[in-house]
Amino acid sequence: MKILKNIKSQAALEFLTTYGWAFLIILVMIGTLAYFGVLNPSRILPNRCTFSSEFSCSDHLLKADEVRVKLKNNLGEPVELTSVTLSKDDGTAISCTAPALGTWKAGEVKELAWTSCAAPTGLIQGNKGKVLMSLKYYSSASTSTYTKESQGEVYSTVQ
Numbered sequence: 001m002k003i004l005k006n007i008k009s010q011a012a013l014e015f016l017t018t019y020g021w022a023f024l025i026i027l028v029m030i031g032t033l034a035y036f037g038v039l040n041p042s043r044i045l046p047n048r049c050t051f052s053s054e055f056s057c058s059d060h061l062l063k064a065d066e067v068r069v070k071l072k073n074n075l076g077e078p079v080e081l082t083s084v085t086l087s088k089d090d091g092t093a094i095s096c097t098a099p100a101l102g103t104w105k106a107g108e109v110k111e112l113a114w115t116s117c118a119a120p121t122g123l124i125q126g127n128k129g130k131v132l133m134s135l136k137y138y139s140s141a142s143t144s145t146y147t148k149e150s151q152g153e154v155y156s157t158v159q
Contacts, residue, residue, distance in 0.1 A: 042127075042128045043128075045128065045155070047060075047155065047156040047157060048153075048154075048155050048156070049069060049152070049153075049154045049155075049156070050152060050153055051071065051133075051150060051151075051152035052150045052151060052152065053074060054073075054074055054075050054148075054150045055071045055072060055073060055074060055135065055150055055152065056071065056072045056074055057069055057070065057071055057072075057152065057154075058070045058071070058072060058109060060154045060156055061156075061159065062123060062129050062131065062154060062156045062157070062158045062159065063123070063125075063158060063159050064117075064121060064123045064124065064125055064158060065115070065116060065117045065119075065121065066096075066113070066114065066115050066116075066117060067086060067094075067096065067113070067114040067117070067131055067154065068111065068112070068113045068114075069111070069112050069133070069152075069154060070109055070110070070111050070112075071109070071110055071112060071135075071152075072107065072108070072109045072110075073104050073105065073106055073107060073108050073110070074107075075106060075139075076106050076107075077106050077139055077140065077141065078103055078104060078105050078106055078139075078140040079103075079104050079137040079138065079139055079140060080101075080102070080103055080104070080137060080138055080139075080140055080144075081101040081102060081104055081135065081136070081137050082101065082136045082137060082138065082144060082147060083098075083101070083134075083135075083136045084098055084099060084101070084112060084114075084133065084134070084135050084136075085098075085133070085134045086114055086117075086131055086132070086133055087131075087132045087133075087134070088121075088122045088130075088131070088132070089122075089130050089132065091132075094114075094117055094118075094121050094122075094131065095117065095118040096114035096115060096116060096117040096118070097114065097115045097116045097117075098114060099111075099112040099113050099114060103140060104137070123158045124158060125158050125159065126157070126158065127157070127158055128155065128156065128157055128158070129155070129156065129157075129158045130153060130154070130155045131153065131154045132151070132152075132153050133151070133152045133153065133154070134149060134150070134151055134152075135149065135150045135152070136148070136149050137149075137150070
């Protein structure tokens, strides 16, 4: 009787040891893939430029010290831009030379360029970067008392 118990115990121990080694090998493989960036989802995500419905983004460019976007006024009326600001994902403002403000006609495509951005912008060449934008505007037929805000973001590979 004692011999059969030992054989069953040995079989159970070998079974658990085999599964333990297999589990360890799988963990090492996943760790290796993660270390070399194969499991990095940001490489798979597409470049995008999104804004609220008031403005549509037709093109964008991210550099370590410069951000450019082409936006179209979809409001159906001219507006006055009062401010345009950039910030990082965490809400920290990015200090750059702001684009020119002024009247923006209905349907007009305007290129907004933030240049000479001070370090650190958080944008690293070759990696994906995300910049949040805020546009403040009011209708040309109105006054600055009725200022509205539109939010947008650019997520792209930094050149």
